[in-house]
Amino acid sequence: MKKIILTKLTMLVLLVSPSIAQQKESVGKSPWGPDDEIGTLNMMSDASKLSVLSQIVSGEVFDLSVDYFVGMPSFSALGDPGYQYWLTHTPHGTVVDNPNGLGKAMNEKVSYTGDAISMYTHMGTHIDALNHFGLNGKIWNGFTPDQYLGDKGWQKTGAETIPPIIARGVLIDIASYKGYENIKDNYRINSDDLKGAIKQQGIELKNGDVVLIRTGQAQFYEDATTYFHHFPGINMDAVKWLIEEQGVMLLGADNLSFETFPPESEDNWVPVHTYLLAEKGVMFIEQMNLEELSKAEIYEFAFIAASLKLKGASGSPMRPLAIPINSN
Structure with missing residues (x-):
């Protein structure tokens, strides 16, 4: 049964005819200089971290990570090993x-x-490093595999370069706003959905935020068959609004691969991944558990997380935490 499920997923990715083509895609050059390896995480500063920590109003801590176990979901359709x-x-x-x-x-x-x-480094709650996906033979900031990819991994933008993250976090609860039944079948979350949920929750986004998208998929995490099946995800319109108009620093979601399949581009099978990682230098966290945060209706919090320093790796397990803060 598992092999059949993975085969279907592969077929969806490769054979379904998408509708939108991406034009003029190319890797971004970092505004933080030619040696930059962490992209928008440069938006953090000692002052910004101290500011959010000073707003903590509770000792209650929400663990936003999932368990690791034999049989856990993994994007193994392309041949990557399971746990x-x-x-x-x-x-x-x-x-x-x-x-x-x-x-x-x-x-x-x-x-x-x-x-x-x-295990595969992109299993469970994990962060994608900037070398995970590139465009036209290059990754973020123009680094090339010819120069920087050795037998022991990338010498640029590896997971070991990802700093501990402390920032204001915001939950956008799309599953509650639209109802999970209305988004479960490969629904593409758009900018209007994000704006509507934000308005309903009574919050606003700020430059440098960590924004987490709840699709509701995490409720099925221990059932790999259901978790894989027709999961919703964010679309290009939504990520462009978040990055280009709202100045978000880091993104995260509770589904398998942040975006959904089949791809909305006819010439790129992971357009959201390449836009964020290769073009904009924005990392993101996948396979989070946002259920308890949603139940408690905590929409603003201090986001604290650190990944394993896996030298040269394209991603790393992460255990993010959310601690409620004063609403501003």
């Missing part, structure tokens, strides 16, 4: 194998458990 977990040491096995050479009595007294994992 694997195995035990390397168990209390009983240590007694039998005596790997530390300390003998039965010691190993019966001291119970030892160890384990290991193997």
